[in-house]
Amino acid sequence: MTRTPEITNVARRSVLLGLTAGSFVLSIGLPARAQEKKFGGEGMPGGVKDDPKLFLSVAEDGTVNLLCIRAEMGQGIRTGFQTVIADELGADLGRVKVLQAPGNQTKFGNMDTDGSRSMRHHFGPLRRIAAATRQMLAEEAATKWGVPVTEVKADNHGMVHGPSNRRLEFGALAKGAAARPVPPQDKLVLKPVSEFRYIGKDVPLIDNLDFTTGKAVYGIDARVDGMAYAVVARPPVLGGKVKSFDAAKAMKVPGVLKVITIDPPTPPIVFQPLGGVAVIAENTFAAIKGRSQLEIQWDDGPNASYDSVQYRKTLEEAASKPGQVVRNNGDVDKALAGAAKRLTAEYYVPHLAQSPMEPPSATARVTADACEVWVSIQNAEAIRTDLSKRFNVPIDKVTVNNLLLGGGFGRKSKPDFASEAAICSHAMAGRPVKLTFTREDDLQHSFFHTVSVERVEAGVDASGKAVAWLHRTAAPTIGALFVPGANHEMPLELAMGAVDNPFDIPNFRVENPEAAAHTRVGWFRSVSNIPHAFAIQSFAAELATELGKDPKDYLLELIGPARLIDASAMSDAWLYGEDPKRYPFDTGRLRAVVEKAASEAGWGRQLPKGRGLGIAAHRSFVSYTAVVTEVAVGPKGEITIPRVDIAFDCGAVVSPDRVRSQLEGACVQGVSLAMLGEISFKNGRPQQTNFDGYELTRIDGAPTEIRTHLVNTGAFDKPLGGVGEPGVPPVAPALANAIFAATGKRIRSLPIRDQLAGKV
Amino acid sequence: MSKFTVNGKAQNFNGDPETPLLWYLRDIVGMTGTKFGCGRALCGACTVHVDGTAVRSCQIQVGDIDGQAVVTIEGLSADGNHPVQKAWRDLNVAQCGYCQVGQIMQAASLLKDTPKPTDQQILDAMSGNICRCGTYPRIRAAIKRASGAA
Numbered sequence: 001m002t003r004t005p006e007i008t009n010v011a012r013r014s015v016l017l018g019l020t021a022g023s024f025v026l027s028i029g030l031p032a033r034a035q036e037k038k039f040g041g042e043g044m045p046g047g048v049k050d051d052p053k054l055f056l057s058v059a060e061d062g063t064v065n066l067l068c069i070r071a072e073m074g075q076g077i078r079t080g081f082q083t084v085i086a087d088e089l090g091a092d093l094g095r096v097k098v099l100q101a102p103g104n105q106t107k108f109g110n111m112d113t114d115g116s117r118s119m120r121h122h123f124g125p126l127r128r129i130a131a132a133t134r135q136m137l138a139e140e141a142a143t144k145w146g147v148p149v150t151e152v153k154a155d156n157h158g159m160v161h162g163p164s165n166r167r168l169e170f171g172a173l174a175k176g177a178a179a180r181p182v183p184p185q186d187k188l189v190l191k192p193v194s195e196f197r198y199i200g201k202d203v204p205l206i207d208n209l210d211f212t213t214g215k216a217v218y219g220i221d222a223r224v225d226g227m228a229y230a231v232v233a234r235p236p237v238l239g240g241k242v243k244s245f246d247a248a249k250a251m252k253v254p255g256v257l258k259v260i261t262i263d264p265p266t267p268p269i270v271f272q273p274l275g276g277v278a279v280i281a282e283n284t285f286a287a288i289k290g291r292s293q294l295e296i297q298w299d300d301g302p303n304a305s306y307d308s309v310q311y312r313k314t315l316e317e318a319a320s321k322p323g324q325v326v327r328n329n330g331d332v333d334k335a336l337a338g339a340a341k342r343l344t345a346e347y348y349v350p351h352l353a354q355s356p357m358e359p360p361s362a363t364a365r366v367t368a369d370a371c372e373v374w375v376s377i378q379n380a381e382a383i384r385t386d387l388s389k390r391f392n393v394p395i396d397k398v399t400v401n402n403l404l405l406g407g408g409f410g411r412k413s414k415p416d417f418a419s420e421a422a423i424c425s426h427a428m429a430g431r432p433v434k435l436t437f438t439r440e441d442d443l444q445h446s447f448f449h450t451v452s453v454e455r456v457e458a459g460v461d462a463s464g465k466a467v468a469w470l471h472r473t474a475a476p477t478i479g480a481l482f483v484p485g486a487n488h489e490m491p492l493e494l495a496m497g498a499v500d501n502p503f504d505i506p507n508f509r510v511e512n513p514e515a516a517a518h519t520r521v522g523w524f525r526s527v528s529n530i531p532h533a534f535a536i537q538s539f540a541a542e543l544a545t546e547l548g549k550d551p552k553d554y555l556l557e558l559i560g561p562a563r564l565i566d567a568s569a570m571s572d573a574w575l576y577g578e579d580p581k582r583y584p585f586d587t588g589r590l591r592a593v594v595e596k597a598a599s600e601a602g603w604g605r606q607l608p609k610g611r612g613l614g615i616a617a618h619r620s621f622v623s624y625t626a627v628v629t630e631v632a633v634g635p636k637g638e639i640t641i642p643r644v645d646i647a648f649d650c651g652a653v654v655s656p657d658r659v660r661s662q663l664e665g666a667c668v669q670g671v672s673l674a675m676l677g678e679i680s681f682k683n684g685r686p687q688q689t690n691f692d693g694y695e696l697t698r699i700d701g702a703p704t705e706i707r708t709h710l711v712n713t714g715a716f717d718k719p720l721g722g723v724g725e726p727g728v729p730p731v732a733p734a735l736a737n738a739i740f741a742a743t744g745k746r747i748r749s750l751p752i753r754d755q756l757a758g759k760v
Numbered sequence: 761m762s763k764f765t766v767n768g769k770a771q772n773f774n775g776d777p778e779t780p781l782l783w784y785l786r787d788i789v790g791m792t793g794t795k796f797g798c799g800r801a802l803c804g805a806c807t808v809h810v811d812g813t814a815v816r817s818c819q820i821q822v823g824d825i826d827g828q829a830v831v832t833i834e835g836l837s838a839d840g841n842h843p844v845q846k847a848w849r850d851l852n853v854a855q856c857g858y859c860q861v862g863q864i865m866q867a868a869s870l871l872k873d874t875p876k877p878t879d880q881q882i883l884d885a886m887s888g889n890i891c892r893c894g895t896y897p898r899i900r901a902a903i904k905r906a907s908g909a910a
Contacts, residue, residue, distance in 0.1 A: 074856030074893045208849045211857035213840040214793020214833035218858060221792035229787060254776050283787035284796075285779050357797050357805055357858045357892045406795070406858025407892050439798040657852055661895070665855055668894025691802035691890060700883040702896040 039579035040719075041121030044112065046105035046381070050125035052132045052182060054108060055101075056085070062157060062171030064091050067101045070122070071113035071378050072207070073356075073405035073412070074665070075724045076658035079206045080119055081126060083654055087198040088130035088191055090154025091170065098206055103380025103400030112379040114413050114523065115576065116621035116722025119654055123720055131188045133177075140177040141168050193716045200713060202657040207404070218406045219376025220361035220436060227363060227432035228257055229284045230424045231291050234276040234445050235264065237684035238519050239301035245277055249293035255286030259294070260427045262420065267484040269520065271382060271414040274445060278424050284436055300684055306518035308451070308680040312348060315453035315515060318474040319346065323513030324488055327499040327571035330507035335468035339459025343546050345539055347456075348749040349531040349732075351679040352449035353686075353694060354524050358406020359442040364421035365432040370397040371422060376405035378413040386419050391426065409669075410523035414447055440689045447522025448679055448686075450475040450493075452515075454535030458505075464547045466558060468507040473498045475531065480517035487514040489528065495574035497532030497618060497729065500567065502587050503540075504560025510571075519681065525669060526728035529620040534750065537616035537733035542746065551737060552598050552615050559617075562588030576622050582719045583622045589649050590617055592711060593626035596647035600709050601628035610634065611642075612741025616730035621722030623650035627667070627734040629703075633742045637756030641671065641703040641735070650721035653713040660708040663727040667706050670731025672697035676751050764825045766791070767835025777823025782806045784822045785832060793833040793861055797890070804889030807862040807869075808832045814869035816888075833861040836868060844868045847906035855893035863889050867903050876907055 041048035049055075055067045066085050070077045078098045086093040101108050110121075134154050141159035142149035145166060152159050158169045210216035235241055247259035257280050264275030277294055281287035336342060362375040364387075371387045380400040388395040405412055421435035437445070452475030459468035477493060479486040489498075489512050499510050524530070537555075544554035564584035567575040575583060594617045597603075603613060610633045617626035630643045646663050653659050676695040679686050688694035712718075736747040745756055762773045766789065773784065780799075785791045785808075794817055797805030801816040808817045809831040817830075836842050844867045847853075854860045863886070870877055870885040877885065882903050891899070 072856075074854075076855070204849075205852050205854065207857065208852065208854065209840055211854040211860055212845040212848045212864060213836075214791075214861045216857050217792070218795075220796065221786075223790055223792070283779070283783055285783035285787070286776070288799075289776075289778075355892060357803065357856070357890065358795070359797075404858075405856060407856045409892070436796070439800070439803075661852065661855055661898075664897055665894035668896060669892070672894075690800050691798050692800070696890050696892065697894075697896075698887045698890060699896040699899060700887045702894065704897075706897050 039577060041110065041117070041125070043577050044110035044121070046110040048121060048125050049109035050128045052129045055129055056133050058133070058170050058174040058177070060171050060174055062095055062169055064089065064096045064170070066096055066098050068098050069101045069108045069111045070118040071402055071405055071408070073113065073378065073408035075118070075662060076205060076655055077118045079203065080655045080658060081122070082206055083198045083203055084123060084126040085130045087196055088127045089134050090156065092157040093198055093203055095157060100402045103384050103402060105381040111381060112413070114378050114410065116724040116726065120720045120722055123654065127190055128185065128188055131190050132182050135183050135188065136177040136180045137170060137173045139180055140173045144168065193714070199654050200656065203655070217403050218358050219374065219403045220358050220406065222363040222374035222403060222434065224363055224365065224374065224432040227434055228280050228282065228428060229287050230278050230280045230421070230433050230435045231284070231287045231438060231441070232262065232276050232278045232420055232435070233291050233294055233296055234274040234441070235298055236444065237300040238274070238303045240298050241275055241301065242277060243297040243299045245294060245296040247277070247294060249295065250279055250290040253286060253290040253293055255282040256290035257281055258428065260424065262423055268482050270481055271386070271416050273416050273420045273423065278420065280424050280428060280433060288438060303518045304684040306681045306684045308350065308682070311451065311518070312453065315451070315474045316346065318513035318515060319453045319455040319472045321513065323472055323474070323511040325509060326494050326512050327508065327510040332468050332470050332507045332509040335507035336457065336459040336470065339467055340462040341546070342457065342459045343543060344455065344457040345542055345748060347454045347531070347535040347538060349452050349534055350750065351451045351519070352524055352673055352677045353443050353446040353679050354409035354411035355442055355694065355696070356405070356407030356409055356411055359437040359439055360411065360417035361434065361436045362418040362421040363432055363434040364418060364425045365430060366391055366422050366425040367430040369393060372399040372401070373418050373422065374401045374403060375418050376403050376412060377415060377418065378405070378408050379415065383415040383418040386415055387422050390419065390422065409525040411446060413523055439691065443679070443688050443690065443694050444686050447520045449524035449530065450477070450521045450528065452531040454531055456535055456539040458539070458543055460543070460547065464549065466503065466505045466543065469503060469505045470509050471498060471501070471536070472511045472513060473532065474513045474515045475528070476515045476517035476521050478521050478523065480521060487516045488512050491573040493528040495572045496528035496620060497536065498528070500570050500572040500585065500619070501536060502565055502585050502590065503558045518684070526620060526725040529618065529729040530673065530732065533616065533618040533729035534732045537618065537730060538736050538748065541614065541737040541740065552594065552603055555615060555617060556591055556594060559587050559590055562591055576722070578622055585619060589624045589712070590619055593617060593624045593647040593649050596709050596711055597626035597628045597645050600647065600707065601630070601645035603628060610742055612738045612743070614734045614737025614739070614741055616733035616737060618729040620726045620729055623648065623721030623723065623726040625726050625730050627730040629734040629738045631735065631738040631742050633739065633756060637754065637758065639675070639739065639752065639756065643705045643707065644703045645707045645709065646727065647709040647711060648727065649711045650723050650726070651712055651718050652716040652720055653710060656710060656713065659710060659723050662723050663708045664706045666725070666727025667731055668697055668702050670728045671701070671703060671735065674732035674735050674750055674752055675701065676753065678751050762822050762826050764828045764830060766830045767832060773822050777821060779822045780818050781808065781820040781822055781825065781830065782817040785817065791832060791834055795858055795861055797859065803859070804866060805859050805862040807865040807889065809865060809869060812872070814866050833865060836865065842868060843906040844871065844902070847902040850905060851898050851902045853895050853898040853902050855895055859889060859891045863891065863899055867906070870903065871907055876909060877903065
């Protein structure tokens with residue numbers, strides 16, 4: 001069996017790290033920062049590194065090699081990093097090669113690709129890395145020419161001296177520049193925004209040719225000499241284990257090599273494998289066939305009665321009573337009692353599975369003193385930590401090669417599949433093993449998006465102004481992965497729209513009743529923002545209707561005047577890990593995207609019968625999004641979406657086309673979860689096994705036209721916002737509000753599916 | 761023994777005749793351009809051409825394609841410049857890119873049979889291919905571009 005050329009491609013990083021002749025690497029780090037409470041990238045495990053020697057090298061042929069520390073999962077970050085480096089360095093974009101860094105948080109800083117943080121946290125560090133390198137190249141040129149460095153400028157992959165009309169290419173300066181000290185941070189001169197060549201402009205996708213020719217290598221495509229292939233039969237219920245099993249028939253399947261058991265996890269379950277029986281074979285098909293022949297008796301354990309129909313009632317019961325107060329302003333009870341009008345509504349969003357098109361898969365080789373993994377993972381460090389402990393090898397001996405992700409959406413921030421691959425390789429005495437989740441495995445053993453009931457009550461005075469707001473959010477928490485029995489949402493979940501609600505209402509309370517987790521709850525693109533935004537933005541429209549006001553006008557009235565709100569004023573203890581001083585909630589920006597989406601969509605225009613417009617807006621990941629959706633509902637209740645307008649303010653934009661593509665994708669994913677998405681449990685097991693039961697929006701159900709409107713894209717003087725996730729939350733409520741406008745039918749429970757059938 | 765060709769190259773397979781073409785290509789030949797998505801013909805990620813027709817390779821047993829010609833994404837064009845591939849690049853269709861090989865194979869088959877598809881024909885032909893990143897609006901536009909209609 002041969003290695004694919006692309007694995008060589010991964011190994012190519014060793015050229016950079018090993019520094020073959022002709023490469024140069026800058027050698028002196030920047031001074032350590034002062035010790036204080038840290039936010040943003042600095043506050044992440046491993047922090048941020050901006051030492052150019054770690055990330056950039058220039059070869060004598062002029063090739064600039066950039067080591068990328070973020071996983072590429074469709075957000076275009078490899079192109080984004082290339083863009084920033086090329087621009088700040090003064091390089092030719094096409095001669096900046098991007099290599100994927102192997103997992104190493106100690107060396108490279110935080111590498112956890114989630115939370116819509118990659119460009120938000122790295123735009124500054126990348127510019128510093130490139131600026132330092134540019135200045136060293138300039139100093140080398142100035143010395144060679146005997147001219148002041150202030151007269152030397154970078155120009156398209158070379159240094160030029162204007163007065164004497166001389167030019168030296170980067171490649172010719174590389175070696176000498178490498179011997180120079182790295183300029184201290186206070187001596188770095190960043191390029192003026194007005195001189196950006198690539199940043200803020202559309203550039204070709206770095207992986208475009210590979211994507212369209214089948215050459216792109218994802219985790220599931222890894223090929224390592226001599227490898228075997230495995231699938232695992234896992235306990236169908238969380239907390240279950242193997243009672244007994246018979247592998248005799250499985251072992252008779254041609255190609256099956258070995259059957260092993262994997263121990264069930266001990267609490268807390270965190271990201272551990274679920275245990276079960278692994279079948280290792282000469283190819284994936286033989287492993288799948290072998291698994292089908294296993295005879296396993298399961299002990300289902302304590303979650304065997306988990307039933308989504310029943311659990312919904314449990315959540316509704318919890319939301320009907322007072323719960324732990326997580327935000328309180330004014331006196332809500334008094335204001336409600338004195339209100340001219342009161343309105344209450346309850347909303348339901350079920351479990352969801354991320355189901356990236358590339359299911360979880362990893363290839364591992366575990367020998368006595370080292371582990372190596374080839375994988376598509378959002379968080380490589382989690383694999384290193386796990387394998388180091390599991391096999392008692394130093395973490396430096398755990399190598400994680402990051403390949404492309406065929407989608408992640410939160411599923412691949414957990415390393416359970418890499419742990420399983422490693423367990424299999426260990427059982428095979430170090431033979432490399434590729435572990436693959438079939439789609440059934442993926443949907444049965446995800447880390448599911450939570451399930452929630454959101455109850456919102458408001459009181460308005462005689463003039464129609466909202467004077468009281470009571471929001472109860474009841475949902476099992478991700479925290480139960482880490483703390484057995486945890487039954488309240490964590491601050492980071494509450495601060496995904498529930499407490500950080502900017503509505504200008506003097507009496508405001510958010511409560512979080514108890515909710516126990518009976519399955520693994522994990523991150524799903526935009527996380528708790530989904531149910532919170534669905535409830536809040538649907539309810540805003542319901543209030544407008546009740547008061548006979550236009551939904552857009554009333555939404556703006558609820559948001560109130562343009563102002564800056566400190567996170568603490570909303571009891572937001574998280575703020576996406578950012579500094580409250582740098583990232584106040586700017587209601588002016590939220591208002592602006594509402595106005596922009598409305599005007600671009602022609603809000604208020606006359607529509608034929610059966611059509612309607614709905615609007616919703618939400619801030620998440622410190623970016624502001626507003627969506628106006630147009631729906632058309634047919635005579636039998638069939639829903640089509642002719643057009644969606646999305647206005648988005650994430651501050652300055654590096655790659656406009658990639659921001660647009662993220663918004664388009666977020667819109668389709670939002671439509672998918674609103675129309676079709678549901679994982680439901682019965683007898684502790686998910687009832688959906690493949691894309692027939694867990695339906696996703698297909699091309700014929702997607703909006704015909706998605707128009708994206710980016711605002712504030714040139715605000716390079718302000719901190720950046722997130723891009724990957726904030727497009728999702730307002731999509732479902734905008735759709736539900738549009739359906740109401742079209743039909744008068746209010747959607748309070750997702751998915752929508754055929755709720756309109758026979759009711760139009 | 762099953763004899764067939766993959767991108768013009770002769771194949772002789774002696775193994776389990778029930779082996780799906782998908783896993784034969786990926787695990788046995790080592791051609792990983794064809795992707796696994798669902799294993800049940802529900803997502804289209806594994807689409808290849810067999811005797812010129814787009815099929816889901818997860819449902820084709822190697823024992824059943826004796827004498828037939830398989831074309832995968834690696835063989836769609838010599839240089840990656842099939843009009844569909846070019847249109848996909850022109851419009852930056854891909855996000856994660858994983859399903860796009862199947863989308864491209866399906867779209868190439870559509871345009872071979874229907875060089876100027878209507879909007880409805882595009883939806884009908886492409887609705888078996890799931891993209892979780894949600895690139896559908898660009899897929900539609902790219903097919904139109906490749907067909908010369910846009």
